[in-house]
Amino acid sequence: HCCDIWNVIDLIINFSVVSWLSISFYQMVRFKSYGHLTLNDLWMEKTAQEVSSILAAIGLVASWLRLLYFSLRIPKVGPLVIGMLRMYKDVCYYVLLCCVLVFGFTTAFEISFGEIDPAYAGYPTALFSTIRLSLNNLEFHDNNIFLPFPMKLFGNALTI
Secondary structure: OOOOHHHHHHHHHHHHHHHHHHHHHHHHHHHHHOOOOOHHHHHHHHHHHHHHHHHHHHHHHHHHHHHHHHHOOOOOOHHHHHHHHHHHHHHHHHHHHHHHHHHHHHHHHHHHHOOOOHHHOOHHHHHHHHHHHHOOOOOOOOOOOOOOOOHHHHHHHHHO
């Protein structure tokens, strides 16, 4: 029962709304109790405000998804919602598969070309370079270093 998608959406809604309310309340109490704030305090307030805004946005999107649950009972809309959820499930599988492929190619490129090309020296830079290639960024340059195959072709092959 815990793995039902509607219960997960409810959990996301509840967590994001409670977190947003608690951060907003903490900011309000802290700002009123301290008359003077330093620059660091103002920076922390801005960061906390951004986090609470992100949590509120996640809660809002999850609330709209929860509205789909109630529209399942409408005879003409219910099958469309079921089809949309199946498509969403397929898109999630596709994104997961793309992430596995990108991380696998990142590891292979970092091991193979890490000492030759500075774009693949270290895993974070290799990951960034592989993501750029997988998004078919044709402006990527090879730094005039000979590699076993042109790296621009990798981006084209991965998008196909």
